[in-house]
Amino acid sequence: MATEKKPEIMTCDFEIRGDMPKEAFQLFAIAQAQILGLRGYITQVSGDLYRGTLQGEGKVIEAFKQLIMTAAEFVAALKEFIIKNLKAIQEYTYKTFEIKSN
Template sequence: MSKANIMTCDFEIKGKIPKEAFEMFAAAQAKVLGLRGYITQVSEECFKGQLQGEGRVIEAFKQMILSAAEYVAAVKEFVIKNLKAIDDYTYKTFEVKDKGAK
């Protein structure tokens, strides 16, 4: 009867990370975990986005990004902000957005 709480949060990843490879990696990991939302590069050393899913799955995504061998030296910081429960998803999937897209 009780469905898992859906959480939403904004996230920020900072570091000298190769754009295309990292965005594709993050999107693939999010999809494997069943997360929804998006990632976009906002500056040369910063990616931002939003995640929606179970809280423990959001934490698993963070740990996966921080421990990914090819990015472990590049990622300097992974910050989760505005974590809160929501009633339903507002994203259908996880996607990579272009810098100009809203």
């Protein structure tokens, strides 16, 4: 009897550049991450730069990126979404997805 392999947990850092309204964008990002079951955080580093960490299945991280990139209310303001340092981890280090203040 074959045992089903659990999907790997991935972690990555991300950067989003764009002139989006801070509160609305962060709440949107949290809602999407929670719907997808991602963990990590987002924080605004400067006026047009957000950084954070995502943890979840690789395909779910990619789905999050696509949701953010195609969100009608932010698509015109969004300049780029970069995923860096993608790697597998043994277990989650975040309990939820949250906003961190800097």
